[in-house]
Amino acid sequence: xxxxxxxxxxxxxxxxxxxxxxxxxxxxxxxxxxxxxxxxxxxxxxxxxxxxxxxxxxxxxxxxxxxxxxxxxxxxxxxxxxxxxxxxxxxxxxxxxxxxxxxxxxxxxxxxxxxxxxxxxxxxxxxxxxxxxxxxxxxxxxxxxxxxxxxxxxxxxxxxxxxxxxxxxxxxxxxxxxxxxxxxxxxxxxxxxxxxxxxxxxxxxxxxxxxxxxxxxxxxxxxxxxxxxxxxxxxxxxxxxxxxxxxxxxxxxxxxxxxxxxxxxxxxxxxxxxxxxxxxxxxxxxxxxxxxxxxxxxxxxxxxxxxxxxxxxxxxxxxxxxxxxxxxxxxxxxxxxxxxxxxxxxxxxxxxxxxxxxxxxxxxxxxxxxxxxxxxxxxxxxxxxxxxxxxxxxxxxxxxxxxxxxxxxxxxxxxxxxxxxxxxxxxxxxxxxxxxxxxxxxxxxxxxxxxxxxxxxxxxxxxxxxxxxxxxxxxxxxxxxxxxxxxxxx
Amino acid sequence: xxxxxxxxxxxxxxxxxxxxxxxxxxxxxxxxxxxxxxxxxxxxxxxxxxxxxxxxxxxxxxxxxxxxxxxxxxxxxxxxxxxxxxxxxxxxxxxxxxxxxxxxxxxxxxxxxxxxxxxxxxxxxxxxxxxxxxxxxxxxxxxxxx
Numbered sequence: 001x002x003x004x005x006x007x008x009x010x011x012x013x014x015x016x017x018x019x020x021x022x023x024x025x026x027x028x029x030x031x032x033x034x035x036x037x038x039x040x041x042x043x044x045x046x047x048x049x050x051x052x053x054x055x056x057x058x059x060x061x062x063x064x065x066x067x068x069x070x071x072x073x074x075x076x077x078x079x080x081x082x083x084x085x086x087x088x089x090x091x092x093x094x095x096x097x098x099x100x101x102x103x104x105x106x107x108x109x110x111x112x113x114x115x116x117x118x119x120x121x122x123x124x125x126x127x128x129x130x131x132x133x134x135x136x137x138x139x140x141x142x143x144x145x146x147x148x149x150x151x152x153x154x155x156x157x158x159x160x161x162x163x164x165x166x167x168x169x170x171x172x173x174x175x176x177x178x179x180x181x182x183x184x185x186x187x188x189x190x191x192x193x194x195x196x197x198x199x200x201x202x203x204x205x206x207x208x209x210x211x212x213x214x215x216x217x218x219x220x221x222x223x224x225x226x227x228x229x230x231x232x233x234x235x236x237x238x239x240x241x242x243x244x245x246x247x248x249x250x251x252x253x254x255x256x257x258x259x260x261x262x263x264x265x266x267x268x269x270x271x272x273x274x275x276x277x278x279x280x281x282x283x284x285x286x287x288x289x290x291x292x293x294x295x296x297x298x299x300x301x302x303x304x305x306x307x308x309x310x311x312x313x314x315x316x317x318x319x320x321x322x323x324x325x326x327x328x329x330x331x332x333x334x335x336x337x338x339x340x341x342x343x344x345x346x347x348x349x350x351x352x353x354x355x356x357x358x359x360x361x362x363x364x365x366x367x368x369x370x371x372x373x374x375x376x377x378x379x380x381x382x383x384x385x386x387x388x389x390x391x392x393x394x395x396x397x398x399x400x401x402x403x404x405x406x407x408x409x410x411x412x413x414x415x416x417x418x419x420x421x422x423x424x425x426x427x428x429x430x431x432x433x434x435x436x437x438x439x440x441x442x443x444x445x446x447x448x449x450x451x452x453x454x455x456x457x458x459x460x461x462x463x464x465x466x467x468x469x470x471x472x473x474x475x476x477x478x479x480x481x482x483x484x485x486x487x488x489x490x
Numbered sequence: 491x492x493x494x495x496x497x498x499x500x501x502x503x504x505x506x507x508x509x510x511x512x513x514x515x516x517x518x519x520x521x522x523x524x525x526x527x528x529x530x531x532x533x534x535x536x537x538x539x540x541x542x543x544x545x546x547x548x549x550x551x552x553x554x555x556x557x558x559x560x561x562x563x564x565x566x567x568x569x570x571x572x573x574x575x576x577x578x579x580x581x582x583x584x585x586x587x588x589x590x591x592x593x594x595x596x597x598x599x600x601x602x603x604x605x606x607x608x609x610x611x612x613x614x615x616x617x618x619x620x621x622x623x624x625x626x627x628x629x630x631x632x633x634x635x636x
Contacts, residue, residue: 009591102498107596
């Protein structure tokens with residue numbers, strides 16, 4: 001006779017947060033005590049219907065289960081056992097979540113049917129009901145309650161709900177050099193509806209921050225003596241508290257964010273929940289803060305703008321920088337031929353290690369001859385150099401090539417005329433990355449791809465500075481002496 | 491099509507909550523917004539197709555037809571035939587599910603309907619926040635008192 005087991009409970013967390021754990025068919029070894037190890041066979045994604053997970057249980061048993069249904073609209077997952085060292089036969093189980101609207105909690109229903117060898121019905125029903133389902137309820141509660149520990153750092157500061165939290169910040173009162181950055185005392189406001197407050201541990205430094213500091217984009221960062229501005233587009237840390245209506249993260253979650261408004265150079269910050277992504281255990285705060293925006297930038301450049309694929313001839317400037325190394329590695333994975341420019345031999349070595357096949361060491365923007373000689377020109381150029389390399393970039397471009405102006409370290413580009421571009425039937429673009437992640441769904445999709453890539457490695461090198469030493473970090477980045485990415489540690 | 495969904499946890503076993511809400515003619519006994527109720531044609535209140543004819547406390551008259559009743563699923567589905575609310579194609583379901591972890595009940599009340607453009611929000615708040623949540627709050631009070 002077919003056995004049936006039903007167990008249900010109420011979890012004191014919003015449904016999207018609970019579903020984020022349960023929809024991952026490969027997550028049980030992170031939260032369920034009976035599972036020692038979980039992996040998806042054949043390298044498939046855990047969201048692939050039909051994929052098989054292989055469990056090693058702590059008691060030595062092994063179970064292989066296949067995903068039959070995954071529904072993000074119904075919050076439902078159905079799976080069956082295909083092979084097991086325990087005598088559960090024809091086992092099919094369904095996990096269903098429903099929102100408890102009265103209190104923003106989650107109803108979790110877990111049921112299964114199965115057959116057993118004669119005489120083992122009672123024993124196996126009890127094992128499934130108590131050992132797997134009821135224990136799972138408790139384990140997930142504990143998992144959601146202790147997330148802050150996973151990063152191995154300090155827990156978020158406790159604050160009375162609704163009160164501001166003191167925050168140290170790096171202020172800019174006048175545009176100019178790194179010396180304009182000064183340490184000050186501020187505070188992070190309590191989160192309003194749709195916002196989260198984050199105790200930051202690492203803050204990414206981007207070349208974009210330098211443009212803002214120099215006053216090149218005053219509309220984005222107005223500063224004055226009485227109202228100083230704060231730089232920084234991305235950071236990672238732990239959620240302190242969340243505003244009303246936030247269902248995707250809980251206090252204690254490790255998160256990273258990037259946003260179109262600067263203000264990340266501080267210890268505690270309140271930001272829209274739409275900017276925030278949760279971090280997998282395999283990606284550390286420093287890595288996420290250093291790489292999220294750079295990774296998204298590389299993703300946009302390779303996939304959307306460069307359409308880089310097998311045989312694409314790609315030229316990357318500042319190939320040993322944060323974005324540069326991610327571009328080299330990503331383009332090589334896609335089968336491209338990668339050219340890169342760097343300023344020193346030691347940077348050339350790092351660029352080669354990350355997949356750059358043709359490294360050009362040049363201190364005076366001479367590279368077009370080498371690219372033309374080796375490959376007949378570049379199909380795609382990612383240009384952060386700006387005006388000093390304007391003619392050289394055009395000379396390096398292949399016919400029908402695409403020149404992507406990402407930055408202008410040497411100064412703003414003189415206008416590019418259509419008549420000039422037509423000589424090579426060329427395309428010129430000047431993208432803003434935030435336009436490619438302007439909805440939470442776009443951000444989530446791209447961020448997931450970037451975080452997966454970061455978890456796989458290889459990681460570009462990261463130089464670390466204390467938050468208070470932001471000026472030194474800027475000087476280092478501008479000196480062109482740094483390799484890889486820079487982070488500030490709060 | 492507008493959809494309203496409200497759910498709650500009631501601190502009583504599902505069979506006890508079901509005993510209180512199962513009777514299609516019993517709204518005045520448990521819902522504070524309903525003044526009186528009768529079943530048309532003297533049908534039994536658990537015969538599928540029967541029509542309840544009731545008044546809200548503010549005097550509105552509503553007629554609803556029982557479309558489905560399940561003592562196995564603890565669920566009841568009905569449609570509105572006549573009401574002052576200005577809704578069309580209104581179908582609602584009240585469903586209970588036991589929470590095995592403690593003798594509690596997960597209660598869901600949902601409805602789908604059409605209405606004049608611009609009235610969606612007002613009707614969602616009235617039906618979801620007023621009628622459904624109001625009924626749940628009364629059930630929670632009732633079972634919390636014992």
